[in-house]
Amino acid sequence: MFYQLTYRSRATQEISTEDIIDILRKSQSNNADKEITGCLVFNEGYFVQLLEGEKGDVQERFNVIEVDKRHDTIDILSEGESLERQFEDWTMAYLKLPDEAENKLENQVKSDLKALKEAPENPNFTSKVFWYNVHTLLDEKGFYRKE
Numbered sequence: 001m002f003y004q005l006t007y008r009s010r011a012t013q014e015i016s017t018e019d020i021i022d023i024l025r026k027s028q029s030n031n032a033d034k035e036i037t038g039c040l041v042f043n044e045g046y047f048v049q050l051l052e053g054e055k056g057d058v059q060e061r062f063n064v065i066e067v068d069k070r071h072d073t074i075d076i077l078s079e080g081e082s083l084e085r086q087f088e089d090w091t092m093a094y095l096k097l098p099d100e101a102e103n104k105l106e107n108q109v110k111s112d113l114k115a116l117k118e119a120p121e122n123p124n125f126t127s128k129v130f131w132y133n134v135h136t137l138l139d140e141k142g143f144y145r146k147e
Ligand SMILES: Cc1cc2nc3c(=O)[nH]c(=O)nc-3n(C[C@H](O)[C@H](O)[C@H](O)COP(=O)(O)O)c2cc1C
Pocket: 023, 026, 027, 028, 030, 031, 040, 047, 049, 061, 064, 065, 066, 068, 070, 071, 092
């Protein structure tokens, strides 16, 4: 079983491409060491991140991420065990959503995220759908694929 954790946080500063590259570089080496995979989404000043792997490893990494000064107001949106990973080929995928959705799938992902934030009845299912649609978008746009 894999443990999956999805949280949302508020960026405390203007996030530059350099900040994202720094986060992804760190994620690439640290997460690969612990076989943690996942995805980071940046949307309208907020981060949403999925971390997946062995429960203790994910929680340990989350404890480090949580105190990072680049974000605050951290809210766990869903957590639980899953039979499979959703981003098994990625140490940390990345997607930046534009403020105004430019196509149907971006629009879908933004409304999935809204649903996830609004305390759904089944957060694990809602987050699965959200990350599934993010993955589909990334098939065109992402970077930092695991070797
Ligand atoms: C939104 C956000 C997501 C992050 N995600 C990860 C991550 O998945 N893995 C990781 O190692 N560091 C991540 N970081 C960076 C950590 O907070 C921390 O700076 C880093 O793990 C320190 O690594 P080091 O001890 O090797 O210097 C993230 C930071 C932010 C702001």
